[in-house]
Amino acid sequence: MPFKTAQIRLVSSHSEVYEPCDDSFALVDALLADRSNLIEHKPKFCMEVGCGSGYVITSLALLLGHEFHGIHYFATDTNPHAVRVTRETMEAHGVHAELISTDIASGLEKRLAGLVDIMVVNPPYVPTPEDEVGREGIISAWAGGEDGRSVIDRILPVADNLLSRKGWLYLVTLESNHPLQLCLQMRERGYASRIVVQRSTDEESLHIIKFWRNFDKE
Amino acid sequence: MRLLTHNMLSSNVKGVTNGFPLGIEVEKVVEKQVELSADFLINIFSKIEWKALVDASRAVGYAELPDQADASMLDSDEFLRKFHHALLELHLEEGALLCPETGRRFPVNKGIPNMLLHEDEV
Numbered sequence: 001m002p003f004k005t006a007q008i009r010l011v012s013s014h015s016e017v018y019e020p021c022d023d024s025f026a027l028v029d030a031l032l033a034d035r036s037n038l039i040e041h042k043p044k045f046c047m048e049v050g051c052g053s054g055y056v057i058t059s060l061a062l063l064l065g066h067e068f069h070g071i072h073y074f075a076t077d078t079n080p081h082a083v084r085v086t087r088e089t090m091e092a093h094g095v096h097a098e099l100i101s102t103d104i105a106s107g108l109e110k111r112l113a114g115l116v117d118i119m120v121v122n123p124p125y126v127p128t129p130e131d132e133v134g135r136e137g138i139i140s141a142w143a144g145g146e147d148g149r150s151v152i153d154r155i156l157p158v159a160d161n162l163l164s165r166k167g168w169l170y171l172v173t174l175e176s177n178h179p180l181q182l183c184l185q186m187r188e189r190g191y192a193s194r195i196v197v198q199r200s201t202d203e204e205s206l207h208i209i210k211f212w213r214n215f216d217k218e
Numbered sequence: 219m220r221l222l223t224h225n226m227l228s229s230n231v232k233g234v235t236n237g238f239p240l241g242i243e244v245e246k247v248v249e250k251q252v253e254l255s256a257d258f259l260i261n262i263f264s265k266i267e268w269k270a271l272v273d274a275s276r277a278v279g280y281a282e283l284p285d286q287a288d289a290s291m292l293d294s295d296e297f298l299r300k301f302h303h304a305l306l307e308l309h310l311e312e313g314a315l316l317c318p319e320t321g322r323r324f325p326v327n328k329g330i331p332n333m334l335l336h337e338d339e340v
Contacts, residue, residue: 044261070255072222083330096252098223102230102333107324111226111238115265 012088018141043117051075054086073097229317239270241316
């Protein structure tokens with residue numbers, strides 16, 4: 001398995017599924033940069049919420065070395081086309097994740113609570129009118145409602161529930177999502193955070209944030 | 219869908235209190251070999267609902283798991299192999315999962331369970 005990350009030519013596509021873009025690449029860059037830490041972390045379960053084309057979960061599986069080391073992957077998406085496309089992308093790269101069509105982690109929350117060691121999320125973060133949130137099709141890939149926070153704010157408590165004691169969350173955000181405020185909110189839940197990748201394009205300023213449980217607080 | 223995943227899924231229908239384990243309707247099962255990691259199996263054992271795994275494996279045609287298991291059995295290579303096989307190598311490709319309380323069907327296609335609820339079920 002010579003690939004370190006997913007190859008675009010092997011990533012499957014569909015008209016209603018979000019294609020890998022700057023935000024996907026930035027998230028994978030963050031994971032690549034943290035690779036030795038991730039491997040040392042010895043995660044058991046890794047999960048992506050909102051897998052889209054499968055580019056990120058595939059890259060994560062490749063860069064960690066899938067399955068041989070007892071690492072297992074889950075990925076979810078509310079868009080049924082996305083889940084199918086992800087399956088094709090993973091198959092093309094020779095990696096495997098358990099895929100579930102669901103809203104965030106609905107159905108998994110009770111049993112998988114406290115078991116996820118790595119969670120990666122590239123959420124719908126674009127500020128849009130509220131009524132665009134949760135619509136079917138490709139719009140669900142970006143429509144984030146007020147300040148682009150509607151879906152992010154639903155994901156964070158789920159992440160808090162699923163993450164293990166040593167769990168790490170990597171989250172893609174925009175400047176418009178008020179990332180510093182987000183970090184403060186997560187601090188209330190007992191998480192430390194760091195902006196691991198910052199990338200500005202003409203249109204947007206991306207912040208990839210890494211969260212982990214802070215046990216140092218006395 | 220592996221039986222590991224089945225062991226981690228419960229019914230998300232609103233108001234359901236007893237949503238685990240989901241019943242299994244089998245149409246197509248595929249076996250895919252994968253390398254055994256004793257570390258993983260030993261680690262995950264305490265989180266697995268054993269009866270649910272036994273019943274699920276029987277539903278997909280594998281009857282080798284003992285009715286009961288405890289951690290001391292993890293010392294046995296033979297037990298580990300059976301545990302590994304049931305948990306990770308049997309895939310429900312086509313079929314459905316069933317809410318034990320409401321009977322609601324969650325289809326499984328190409329190995330992917332669909333847990334998306336309709337608006338009136340949320």
